[in-house]
Amino acid sequence: MERAAAKPPPPPAPPSDLDRHCLARAVEVGRRGWGRVQPNPMVGAVVVRGGEVIAEAHHAEYGGDHAEVAALASLDDARGATLYTSLEPCSHAGKTPPCTEAIRAAEIARVVFWAPEPGSKQGGGGQWLRSRGVRVDGPFGTRGDWVAENPAFFLAAAGRAPYVALKLAVSLDGMIAPGGGKRAWLTGRESREEVHRLPAGVDGVLVGTRTWKADDPMLTARGAAVPRLPPVPVLLDRRGDLSAGARALQGRSGTRGIVATTAAQAARLQRRLGRSADVVAVPEVDGGLDLAALMAELRGRGMTSVLSEGGGILAMSLLRDDLVDRLYLFAAPVVVGKGGVPAFPAGAAPTSACAADPGAAAESDEAVRLFKGWKSRLDPVRFGSDTLIVLDRGD
Amino acid sequence: MERAAAKPPPPPAPPSDLDRHCLARAVEVGRRGWGRVQPNPMVGAVVVRGGEVIAEAHHAEYGGDHAEVAALASLDDARGATLYTSLEPCSHAGKTPPCTEAIRAAEIARVVFWAPEPGSKQGGGGQWLRSRGVRVDGPFGTRGDWVAENPAFFLAAAGRAPYVALKLAVSLDGMIAPGGGKRAWLTGRESREEVHRLPAGVDGVLVGTRTWKADDPMLTARGAAVPRLPPVPVLLDRRGDLSAGARALQGRSGTRGIVATTAAQAARLQRRLGRSADVVAVPEVDGGLDLAALMAELRGRGMTSVLSEGGGILAMSLLRDDLVDRLYLFAAPVVVGKGGVPAFPAGAAPTSACAADPGAAAESDEAVRLFKGWKSRLDPVRFGSDTLIVLDRGD
Numbered sequence: 001m002e003r004a005a006a007k008p009p010p011p012p013a014p015p016s017d018l019d020r021h022c023l024a025r026a027v028e029v030g031r032r033g034w035g036r037v038q039p040n041p042m043v044g045a046v047v048v049r050g051g052e053v054i055a056e057a058h059h060a061e062y063g064g065d066h067a068e069v070a071a072l073a074s075l076d077d078a079r080g081a082t083l084y085t086s087l088e089p090c091s092h093a094g095k096t097p098p099c100t101e102a103i104r105a106a107e108i109a110r111v112v113f114w115a116p117e118p119g120s121k122q123g124g125g126g127q128w129l130r131s132r133g134v135r136v137d138g139p140f141g142t143r144g145d146w147v148a149e150n151p152a153f154f155l156a157a158a159g160r161a162p163y164v165a166l167k168l169a170v171s172l173d174g175m176i177a178p179g180g181g182k183r184a185w186l187t188g189r190e191s192r193e194e195v196h197r198l199p200a201g202v203d204g205v206l207v208g209t210r211t212w213k214a215d216d217p218m219l220t221a222r223g224a225a226v227p228r229l230p231p232v233p234v235l236l237d238r239r240g241d242l243s244a245g246a247r248a249l250q251g252r253s254g255t256r257g258i259v260a261t262t263a264a265q266a267a268r269l270q271r272r273l274g275r276s277a278d279v280v281a282v283p284e285v286d287g288g289l290d291l292a293a294l295m296a297e298l299r300g301r302g303m304t305s306v307l308s309e310g311g312g313i314l315a316m317s318l319l320r321d322d323l324v325d326r327l328y329l330f331a332a333p334v335v336v337g338k339g340g341v342p343a344f345p346a347g348a349a350p351t352s353a354c355a356a357d358p359g360a361a362a363e364s365d366e367a368v369r370l371f372k373g374w375k376s377r378l379d380p381v382r383f384g385s386d387t388l389i390v391l392d393r394g395d
Numbered sequence: 396m397e398r399a400a401a402k403p404p405p406p407p408a409p410p411s412d413l414d415r416h417c418l419a420r421a422v423e424v425g426r427r428g429w430g431r432v433q434p435n436p437m438v439g440a441v442v443v444r445g446g447e448v449i450a451e452a453h454h455a456e457y458g459g460d461h462a463e464v465a466a467l468a469s470l471d472d473a474r475g476a477t478l479y480t481s482l483e484p485c486s487h488a489g490k491t492p493p494c495t496e497a498i499r500a501a502e503i504a505r506v507v508f509w510a511p512e513p514g515s516k517q518g519g520g521g522q523w524l525r526s527r528g529v530r531v532d533g534p535f536g537t538r539g540d541w542v543a544e545n546p547a548f549f550l551a552a553a554g555r556a557p558y559v560a561l562k563l564a565v566s567l568d569g570m571i572a573p574g575g576g577k578r579a580w581l582t583g584r585e586s587r588e589e590v591h592r593l594p595a596g597v598d599g600v601l602v603g604t605r606t607w608k609a610d611d612p613m614l615t616a617r618g619a620a621v622p623r624l625p626p627v628p629v630l631l632d633r634r635g636d637l638s639a640g641a642r643a644l645q646g647r648s649g650t651r652g653i654v655a656t657t658a659a660q661a662a663r664l665q666r667r668l669g670r671s672a673d674v675v676a677v678p679e680v681d682g683g684l685d686l687a688a689l690m691a692e693l694r695g696r697g698m699t700s701v702l703s704e705g706g707g708i709l710a711m712s713l714l715r716d717d718l719v720d721r722l723y724l725f726a727a728p729v730v731v732g733k734g735g736v737p738a739f740p741a742g743a744a745p746t747s748a749c750a751a752d753p754g755a756a757a758e759s760d761e762a763v764r765l766f767k768g769w770k771s772r773l774d775p776v777r778f779g780s781d782t783l784i785v786l787d788r789g790d
Contacts, residue, residue: 172724172766174569175740285479304681329567333769333786335739344730371567374728380775380782387775387784391728 007161015112015172022046022084023114023140025056030086032058035200035227039304041087041150042229045071047108052238060227066090067101072106079107086149088117088138091125094336100125104132113138115146118157140146148377148392150201151325152305161304162295164323166315169330170343176312179339183214186332190384196242197223198328204258204298206231208314209239219248219309232307233257234298235277236314237287240265242273249276258301259296276343291321312341319344327374327391330383344371410507410535417441418535419477420451422544425462425481427453428661430595430622434699436482436545440466442503444476457623461485463494467501474502478739481544483533485513486520495520499527508533510541513552543787545774546720547597547700557690559711559718562593564725564781565738567572571707574734578609581727585779591619593723597700599627599653599693603709607641614643614704628652629693629701630672632710633684635660637668644671653696655689686716707736714739722769725778739766743749 015023030044037059045067047055055078057070065073068089072078083089083159089111090097103111103125116139119122126136139146147154152163169187170176178184185192199205200221207217212235219233227250232255233248240261242249249257257277261269266281273279280297283290298306308318373394381388410418423645425439432438432454440462442450450473452465463484465472478484484494484506498506511534512519521531536540542549547558564582565571573579580587594600595616602612607630614628615682627650628643635656637644644652652672656664661676670673675692679686703713713719768789776783 024686080467170567172569173737174567331782333766333784333785335766337739340570344732371728371730374780376777376780376782379777380784382774384773385769385771385786387726387771387782389726389728389775389782391780392507 013137015137018048018051019084019112019137019140021047022053022082022087023112025053026067026084026086027114029058029150033060034197035221035225036061037130037228038062038152038201038203039156039302041153043067043085043087045086046084047071047075047081048084049078054081063095064242066099069096069102072102072108073108075106080109082110082112082208083108084112086114088113088115090117091126098125102136103129108134110135110137112140114140115149115154118154128352136329144375144392144394145377148390149176151392155325156304156332158191161299162203163304163305163325164295164308164318165198165202166197166308166318166324167310167328167330168315168343169195169332170354171332171334171336171340172214173337173340174343175333175336175340176315177341178336179341184333186336187330187385187386188332191330191332191386191388193223194381194383194388195223195330196221197225199231199307199309200225200227201230202307203229203303204234204306206234206236206306206314207248208236208311208317209241210313212237212242212248213311214311216247217309218250229255231307232303234294235259236289236294237261237269238265238284240269240272241276242269244273244276249273258298260297262288263288288317291317291323291350295323303347310345315343316345325393327340327389329391331387331389333385399417400738408532410456410532413443413446414479414507414532414535417443417448417477418481418507421462421479421481422509424451424453425544428455429592430616430620431456432623433457433547433596433598434551434697436483436548438462438480440478440481441479442470442473443479444464444473449473449476454766455610458490461494464491464497467497467503470501476501477505477507478503479507481509483508483510484520484524485512486523493520494524498524499529503529505530505532507531507535507635509535510544510549512551529738533703539770539787539789541774543785546787550720551699554693558700558720559703559713560593560691560700560721560723561599561703561713562590562705562723562725563710563738564590564727566727566729566731566735568730568732568735569738570731570735572736573731574736581731582725582731582781583727583779586725586727586783588618589726589776589778589783590618591616592620594626594702594704595620597626597702598624598698599629599701600633600698601629601701601703601709602643603706603712604636605629605708606634606705607637607643609706611642612704613645624650626702627698627726630654631689632656632664633660633679633686634665635667637664637672639668639671644668653693655684655692658683683712686712686718690718707738710738711740720788722784724786726782726784730778746759 026044030042033042040062043059045057055071055074057067059067068085091098091100130136155163171186205219221227237259259277259279261281263281266279282294303380307325374391375394377392378390421439421441425437428437438454450466450469452462454462463480486493494664525531551556566581599609600614616622632654654672654674655677659674661674665674677689769786770789772787773785
């Protein structure tokens with residue numbers, strides 16, 4: 001380590017309006033990497049000279065150029081310019097040469113970054129650049145906002161993989177479905193396109209027993225975003241009922257689907273499913289599979305992110321086990337009314353929930369506790385007449 | 396009418412990307428008029444030459460310059476420029492000279508407008524300008540979107556005053572309050588600032604009996620927006636219990652508050668309230684005041700917009716009487732749980748709602764019907780961790 005690197009960085013100046021604007025733009029540009037970059041984070045870079053944007057780029061593919069390098073590569077001459085990036089430039093050679101070298105070689109005058117590189121033992125690339133005379137400002141914003149932008153990446157860096165996202169469509173009265181076993185789309189076409197885009201950005205897609213039995217879902221990303229690697233289907237099957245013909249297990253090249261069952265069922269189920277899936281044995285708790293143990297299994301397989309696609313029972317189990325890091329809530333402008341299935345039932349069992357029971361008011365309520373401290377850090381988005389609200393666990 | 400005015404306008408060309416951007420900007424700039432322009436609509440104008448914005452203005456005050464005139468007045472020379480405006484320029488002299496004259500005098504080459512002037516007998520200002528050689532493109536967008544931007548204005552033009560907005564704060568499980576009469580803020584500080592800003596944009600603020608009895612609210616706009624005229628408090632008081640000391644009736648210069656009661660109570664209540672309020676007699680229906688009759692009374696007094704500030708019983712009555720045009724829904728990231736007060740109770744009485752009653756699933760449900768066809772046309776906004784969803788009645 002060079003002696004200069006030991007100097008503490010100067011106290012950060014607050015970002016200017018232009019700085020804020022360009023950092024926000026870098027974050028936005030970075031989102032184009034959805035589905036192509038994991039386990040790397042989505043990163044965008046903007047190069048500005050004389051108040052004009054002269055280049056924009058994003059980290060477009062795992063193993064490919066980082067955003068900063070891609071932006072600089074698009075310019076004949078970036079000397080004296082300011083480079084904005086949504087993540088501190090890396091100073092380590094991984095799949096690609098370090099960004100810091102490219103920045104120095106391009107004679108960039110100033111680097112402004114939003115999120116710090118997590119867990120860098122040598123100090124991040126910012127420190128490396130500062131010690132070589134480049135003006136570096138950052139990080140800006142808060143850890144909560146950085147994590148919200150790239151939750152799987154930051155939680156994995158903190159040893160908390162896999163990050164678990166839960167997708168729910170709810171009515172104005174907080175229901176996920178009409179009662180009586182009826183099925184209905186609460187949300188509109190535009191929402192469902194976004195729902196199909198979400199799986200592209202995660203390593204695995206998780207569904208409960210009732211959902212695969214009822215829907216036989218494909219669990220592929222079918223939206224505008226084509227994932228670099230299709231997400232791995234993870235199916236719960238405590239009783240060992242799955243057959244190799246399940247659509248989620250078909251036509252998969254490379255990584256196989258994962259089926260979680262009990263130790264008692266595992267060998268028999270693996271024989272039946274053959275090479276179409278990897279069966280993993282998970283302990284039982286309270287009449288269901290131990291979801292925390294399943295997550296540990298997925299972590300052991302290198303998965304950093306899982307999206308729960310359904311259904312309601314799995315959703316409540318994940319919430320109660322405190323395993324959910326993010327909620328994608330699609331709020332539809334409909335009221336389900338009597339007999340509906342509540343998304344967040346009070347008490348232990350959804351079927352025992354009765355909002356009209358006055359004696360219940362004073363009881364402790366698990367669902368209330370569950371959402372203590374949750375925050376909305378990403379802006380809501382309208383899809384048709386539905387609203388996507390993204391809620392992140394506070395920490 | 397000049398003969399040229401009888402020519403049909405040319406078939407509209409689709410707006411370019413620049414057109415769309417500048418119209419959206421005009422709409423956004425127009426919103427600065429919130430609280431200052433009613434019964435006029437909020438209107439913004441943007442002047443562009445050579446791809447650069449050279450002026451922006453909004454209709455800033457009822458009786459003052461329209462947005463187009465204000466934008467042109469800020470320029471020494473607008474010749475050959477394009478004027479974007481969120482509402483078709485007026486061709487009639489009202490409080491101010493017609494905008495069309497100012498546009499022609501400034502030698503604007505092209506006018507692009509978003510919403511048409513409603514109910515113009517002579518054809519709108521667009522037709523007037525076209526017949527004088529100005530290129531005019533518009534309207535663009537849909538009636539639903541125009542109405543969503545200035546609902547009171549467009550509904551009044553269609554003979555449907557007053558426009559009624561309902562503000563509700565709901566939890567993720569669709570509750571407006573904990574049970575047992577407990578009171579709690581579901582939403583955070585940032586939402587409450589927006590809640591205080593909303594009344595500035597309406598003519599009247601409506602509250603039910605329980606709310607004024609419990610809260611003795613001031614019903615003033617206390618946010619960043621200072622209204623040109625403070626909204627008129629409208630209090631329901633079927634039993635005639637109000638006293639002149641109620642805070643909503645204090646310190647009002649000009650228009651007095653309005654108190655609705657029964658014919659039997661009206662004279663006695665007016666004596667008690669004296670000059671602090673105008674008591675109006677309203678028929679009774681189903682044990683409450685006839686809200687449609689109250690709205691007709693408010694329409695007779697020239698009110699074009701009313702915001703219901705609470706409480707839950709009034710909200711449900713307004714919804715059931717099909718009187719609500721807009722719902723401002725502040726969704727908070729909390730779960731109220733057992734015993735909570737549902738915002739949209741199934742069936743007739745909130746206290747009889749029980750989501751767990753399986754036999755109820757097949758029953759007809761008024762709340763479900765109520766929201767058929769409602770749409771979200773304005774983008775949701777995040778206030779802290781809360782999300783404001785704006786829902787408009789479909790039509």
